[in-house]
Amino acid sequence: xxxxxxxxxxxxxxxxxxxxxxxxxxxxxxxxxxxxxxxxxxxxxxxxxxxxxxxxxxxxxxxxxxxxxxxxxxxxxxxxxxxxxxxxxxxxxxxxxxxxxxxxxxxxxxxxxxxxxxxxxxxxxxxxxxxxxxxxxxxxxxxxxxxxxxxxxxxxxxxxxxxxxxxxxxxxxxxxxxxxxxxxxxxxxxxxxxxxxxxxxxxxxxxxxxxxxxxxxxxxxxxxxxxxxxxxxxxxxxxxxxxxxxxxxxxxxxxxxxxxxxx
Amino acid sequence: xxxxxxxxxxxxxxxxxxxxxxxxxxxxxxxxxxxxxxxxxxxxxxxxxxxxxxxxxxxxxxxxxxxxxxxxxxxxxxxxxxxxxxxxxxxxxxxxxxxxxxxxxxxxxxxxxxxxxxxxxxxxxxxxxxxxxxxxxxxxxxxxxxxxxxxxxxxxxxxxxxxxxxxxxxxxxxxxxxxxxxxxxxxxxxxxxxxxxxxxxxxxxxxxxxxxxxxxxxxxxxxxxxxxxxxxxxxxxxxxxxxxxxxxxxxxxxxxxxxxxxx
Numbered sequence: 001x002x003x004x005x006x007x008x009x010x011x012x013x014x015x016x017x018x019x020x021x022x023x024x025x026x027x028x029x030x031x032x033x034x035x036x037x038x039x040x041x042x043x044x045x046x047x048x049x050x051x052x053x054x055x056x057x058x059x060x061x062x063x064x065x066x067x068x069x070x071x072x073x074x075x076x077x078x079x080x081x082x083x084x085x086x087x088x089x090x091x092x093x094x095x096x097x098x099x100x101x102x103x104x105x106x107x108x109x110x111x112x113x114x115x116x117x118x119x120x121x122x123x124x125x126x127x128x129x130x131x132x133x134x135x136x137x138x139x140x141x142x143x144x145x146x147x148x149x150x151x152x153x154x155x156x157x158x159x160x161x162x163x164x165x166x167x168x169x170x171x172x173x174x175x176x177x178x179x180x181x182x183x184x185x186x187x188x189x190x191x192x193x194x195x196x197x198x199x200x201x202x203x204x205x206x207x208x209x210x211x212x213x214x215x216x217x218x219x220x221x222x223x224x225x226x227x228x229x230x231x232x233x234x235x236x237x238x239x240x241x242x243x244x245x246x247x248x249x250x251x252x253x254x255x256x257x258x259x260x261x262x263x
Numbered sequence: 264x265x266x267x268x269x270x271x272x273x274x275x276x277x278x279x280x281x282x283x284x285x286x287x288x289x290x291x292x293x294x295x296x297x298x299x300x301x302x303x304x305x306x307x308x309x310x311x312x313x314x315x316x317x318x319x320x321x322x323x324x325x326x327x328x329x330x331x332x333x334x335x336x337x338x339x340x341x342x343x344x345x346x347x348x349x350x351x352x353x354x355x356x357x358x359x360x361x362x363x364x365x366x367x368x369x370x371x372x373x374x375x376x377x378x379x380x381x382x383x384x385x386x387x388x389x390x391x392x393x394x395x396x397x398x399x400x401x402x403x404x405x406x407x408x409x410x411x412x413x414x415x416x417x418x419x420x421x422x423x424x425x426x427x428x429x430x431x432x433x434x435x436x437x438x439x440x441x442x443x444x445x446x447x448x449x450x451x452x453x454x455x456x457x458x459x460x461x462x463x464x465x466x467x468x469x470x471x472x473x474x475x476x477x478x479x480x481x482x483x484x485x486x487x488x489x490x491x492x493x494x495x496x497x498x499x500x501x502x503x504x505x506x507x508x509x510x511x512x513x514x515x516x517x518x519x520x521x522x523x524x525x526x
Contacts, residue, residue: 051498052471052519054317056344056360058337073348073358074321079470081319083346083358085336095336095346097319097360099470106497109522110462112427114492164375199373207342207362208315210473212519215496229377230512233478234369235314237515239502249493252500254517256315256475259372 002176003143004185007032010040010068018088020063022140024133028061029140030206030255031188037086037094038184040068045080045100049180053098054210059091066093073097103180103216117243118167118225120149126168127153129191144189145171145221155195164228166193170242171221178222178244180213186222187211187240187253193228194236194259202260204236209255220245234259265439266406267448270295273303273331281351283326285403291324292403293469293518294451300349300357301447303331308343310363312443317473318357327351336360366443366479380506381430381488383412389431390416392454407452408434408484418458427491429456433505434484441480441507449485450474450503450516456491457499457522465523467499475515483508497522 007019022032034055042050070084079099086094120126126147131138133156148168154161170178170186178186192204223243228236240253270282285295297318305313333347342362349357383389389410394401396419411431417424433441433449441449455467486506491499503516 052319054360054471054473056315056336056362058339058344073319073355076321081321081358083360092336095344095360097317097346097358099319103496109497110460110494111496112457112460112462112491112494114427164377194375197373197375199375208317208473208475210317210471210517212471212498212500214493214498228375230477230515231373231375232512233366233374234372235475235477237475249495252493252517254473254515 002172002174004172004176004182008036008039010043014040014068014070016040016066016068018061018063018066021142024138024140025136029188030057030209031185032140033061033086033094034209035181035185037068037084037096038098039181041070041082041084041096041098042100042181044070044072045082047080047100048102048104049100050184050213051079051099051101052210052212053096053184054208055094055096056208057094057206059093061088061093064088103213113249117223117247120167120169120223123147123169123221126150130156143173145173146189152196160198161196164193164196165225166190167225169221170224177219178217180216183213183217183242183251184211186224186242187251190224190226193226193238194231197231200260204257204260207256207258210253212252213250214252215248215250217244217250218246222250231259265435265437267435267439267445271299271302273306277303277331277333279303279329279331281324281326281329284405287401287403288399292451293320293472294448295403296324296349296357297472298444298448300331300347300359301361302444304333304345304347304359304361305363305444307333307335308345308363310343311365311367312363313447313476314342314362314364315473315475316359316361316447317471318359319471320357320469322354322356324351324356366476376512380486380510383430383432383486386410386432386484389413393419406436408436409452423461424459427456427459428488429453430488432484433487440482441485443476443479446476446480446505446514447474449487449505450514453487453489456489456501457494460494463523467520467523469518469520471519473517476513477515478507478511478513480507480513481509485513494522
């Protein structure tokens with residue numbers, strides 16, 4: 001079993017565990033937590049794919065036993081909508097709502113896309129995201145092979161380019177295919193795009209995170225781009241796109257995060 | 264009492280009504296439904312402002328008695344997170360999750376904005392969104408003063424410009440100020456941006472709709488822009504921005520909608 005599948009197992013009664021090794025300085029990654037919880041919701045829905053999943057982040061996810069509670073709100077023809085919660089250590093960690101369906105069964109429809117995939121050097125020529133990020137330990141990088149665009153990696157040594165955009169490749173180190181469940185994690189696996197800004201350093205906590213799964217990824221690493229256009233009023237957005245090896249969009253994401261306070 | 268406040272009243276026990284006159288061909292507007300339900304969630308939260316609200320659309324909202332059920336998931340220092348549901352006629356209409364807080368109390372923080380407000384002619388020189396949209400009756404336009412950019416209104420007579428972008432102004436006809444609750448409706452009050460495309464005609468049902476309220480609007484009409492960059496695989500996104508009269512972003516929105524089927 002792949003590391004990701006092992007770490008996102010949920011029993012039929014909803015009991016699960018937040019696994020060690022998917023964290024940043026001891027707090028489980030938000031995308032990992034969404035994927036874990038969504039696996040529980042997906043099972044309750046009895047569908048193949050997450051279509052749209054939203055999570056609100058309520059307390060840090062620490063390694064240990066956890067529980068996914070999920071309720072089908074509506075089982076429709078195309079979608080099953082599920083409300084759910086991830087609880088651990090007696091505290092709510094995530095509150096979720098999601099629509100689940102079967103992306104392979106969607107009939108052909110009109111298409112129009114204005115946007116190109118990010119322009120990236122080949123996987124091998126991009127900069128691996130390090131496990132060590134200054135004083136911060138990104139232990140999940142032992143499991144994820146995230147490669148940052150060379151022009152987007154100067155922030156690591158304080159060379160900020162002033163453009164809140166982060167692009168790169170994503171793959172699992174153990175070669176697990178990137179399926180629609182994994183996309184929920186992919187969209188939160190990169191360093192925040194605001195690391196390119198001259199912002200006071202600090203944690204960027206997520207308030208809310210939504211992923212729209214827009215396609216089933218073809219085999220191979222995926223290309224990702226994340227942008228924070230609006231850092232304002234104590235909040236910031238981070239919008240993501242994930243593109244597969246055929247150049248097709250497979251996910252869109254948006255986070256609402258908190259800006260580190262200036263005081 | 265303003266028309267909007269009258270139509271979004273929720274009693275302390277959650278009983279409410281989907282009001283007539285906020286619909287498009289008999290189905291209540293999605294933004295109106297979110298504002299109605301969010302008013303119920305806001306009361307349960309005991310906070311001033313919606314910060315991030317997500318709704319999944321489960322069945323059409325028809326005028327008549329309705330119920331908002333809301334549960335506080337976590338009452339934190341900065342946010343109160345609420346899960347809720349709008350039910351009417353024995354059916355779930357919306358499933359929601361939201362974070363509520365007090366935007367006036369957010370301390371100053373680092374800011375960085377890459378984007379300008381939409382470039383619009385003055386309110387009076389823009390084209391009023393008509394109550395009659397071909398065979399479709401947009402009765403809510405009796406209550407809303409939506410003015411479309413003259414370059415973005417050709418679709419009404421079949422003159423599509425091929426660019427999935429819709430810009431314009433929003434105000435209430437009765438002069439009600441646009442507060443943070445109203446922004447939930449503003450982000451769904453415009454014709455779909457995909458009406459500019461050569462897409463088969465048809466209803467564009469919303470699967471999921473999220474609004475991030477990013478500021479308290481200054482007095483006056485607000486400028487809005489909506490874009491659908493990814494019409495693909497039977498789904499489409501519509502991303503919105505709302506800017507107040509001082510040129511400050513006050514809301515960001517994203518919808519996941521269904522593309523009319525080609526068959």
